[in-house]
Amino acid sequence: MALILGIETSCDETAAAVVKDGYEVLSSSVASQIAKHAAHGGVVPELAAREHLTALTPVLDGALREAGVTLAEIDAIAVTQGPGLIPALLVGLSFAKGLAMGNRIPYVGVNHFIGHIYGAFLDEANRALEDGASYPLLALVVSGGHTSLVLIGRDGKATALGGTIDDAAGEALDKGAKLLNLGYPGGPVMQRTAEGGDPHRFEFPRPLTGAAGKPLAPENRYNFSFSGIKTALLYHVKHHADESGRLPEALLRDTVASYQEAVVDVLTRKTLAAAKETGAKTIVVAGGVACNSVLRERFERLTPPGVRLRLAARKYCTDNAAMIGGLGYHYWKKREFSAFDIDSFARLPQITQIPFLG
Template sequence: MVKRNLILAFESSCDETSVAVIEDGHRVLSNIVATQIASHQRFGGVVPEVASRHHIEQITKCTKEALEQAGVSYQDLTAVAVTYGPGLVGSLLIGVTAAKTIAWAHQLPLVPVNHMAGHLYAARFVSDFTYPMLGLLVSGGHTELVYMKEEHDYQIIGETRDDAAGEAYDKVGRVMGINYPAGKTVDQWAAKGHDTFNFPRAMEKEDNFDFSFSGLKSAFINTVHNADQRGEVLDKYDLAASFQQSVVDVLVAKTIWALDEFPVKQLILAGGVAANQGLRKQLSAGLQAKHPEVQLLQAPLKYCGDNAAMIGAAGYVNYLHGDRADGSLNAVPGLSFAHLKEEN
């Protein structure tokens, strides 16, 4: 009988408490997510202290439900995987503590996982990976291009210098009166509007793969405030379309350029903003036009946001590569992949 590799995975980096059981790195037996959106909406964003308290309340319930839904017990498990960064330190600590406790109590290997690697491996539920590959990670806290020469090797070739794309969505959404999180609504409004405001495409032509969305955010806010002072009502759909088009144009242009410089076999689109339909369509069209030889893997919509299934998928790979932690494992809120070193 072939042994089942079962990973119990924990994700608590921000405002989602999630526990999952993953078999052999690609089969989701359970993926429990306790969301906190309703608790944070009145604040217009995530409040770290509130998030931590919710994690404490939900982590045990989610673990019990994940095991029951998967139909397994602690004795069936191969290892325990957990996000230890990046993220909110208080939130991370809840997941890390739960994972360490279970691993110690049941004598199971403890596998540390980078949250951003988890986002990349959400695409593993679509297809096997073929290396080398490139990942476009777009979320509320991160916007970066990651080159993967081989499995378990992540190198940043470009990243945002200020606001992440998802963060910009939430900030302009707040100006437009959209409840947190704003990304989905802005995307829906954008589909009904036109790019009439022609907002700036920051760093689109610069000789690097980095991003910047702070200037776009400021231009958007100034446009709205100036109109308010004049008593002018701007079309919300055109505003959303113009903002989104600026974001998407830069993301796609930089990604296509990166593919020119780094020949790969697959491109992963992952992270919370990867659920954006405008981005998905334009990236797919750009790939077909410029690099039809590259396979586009888009993380399934239900795994674009923070979830433990993706941590289990990445954790399985880490487990195979011998990544282990002990009781000293701590939260690392500023955890990052290494940057690509230029070869002489």
């Protein structure tokens, strides 16, 4: 048995978790900073870092208490090394280094993006990752910072099929909400506002799908672009707003429903096309935007027979430390730990190997 302590501070959630043997989540403690950043309409990196400094110790204590273990019983510490906001990442990474050094516990810096993929397999009794029939596996990681398609083989070899060339899907939803003065965070409030609206009343663009009648360059077949949708919303609001600069309530619901539909349509269309072309046996949908009910329903309805669908549980879609601790277990098994001079990184590096396989 191995107990891994996970620590996550890549953005505006301070999180700690204890995970047993890579799958069983004994505790997951998260302190949200939403109220702090709402006044700014988005995450302020320096403010996020200061809040992490304040919250880390109480969150850690809460995770250990909930799991019923002490720090002396922890076998290894896994901490988010990147990608993310550097000021926020540095706080968590430094905290983990101090814990590891002071308590003589091995530690490892892990990739937050890969953690999201792994989060779809937490609490998994059947060990789907160990089932050869699950492969090849196609992962759609969709969040505020990433919209990417990664094909993963049974041996852990990974191929990035495509990613965002400008705005990620979550960023488009967040900025859409800000443009419409709906509040922060944008994703959940956009979904709530869209309820009861007509998703087909307005036709927002579907970039990089060939829907505009222009030939799609082969290199963009599985890439994503959401900046055009955002620009279309800006002009839509200018055209339909009343004297106060706002959209009437009914028109607002239809607008948000149509905007959300465009984002969901692009995500599902490209993912299902990639799954068909690659012969994927499993589709994984993870990341914060995977909480969206419309997106989840669309994949459940359109995923073809014979292809397994794994939607990450909502509690593991948004940033959390359980996915970090679970992923860290696989480094612990291989005794692959980090040196104390590693640094955080902001951007997603090229991924060619998945550490929980191979």
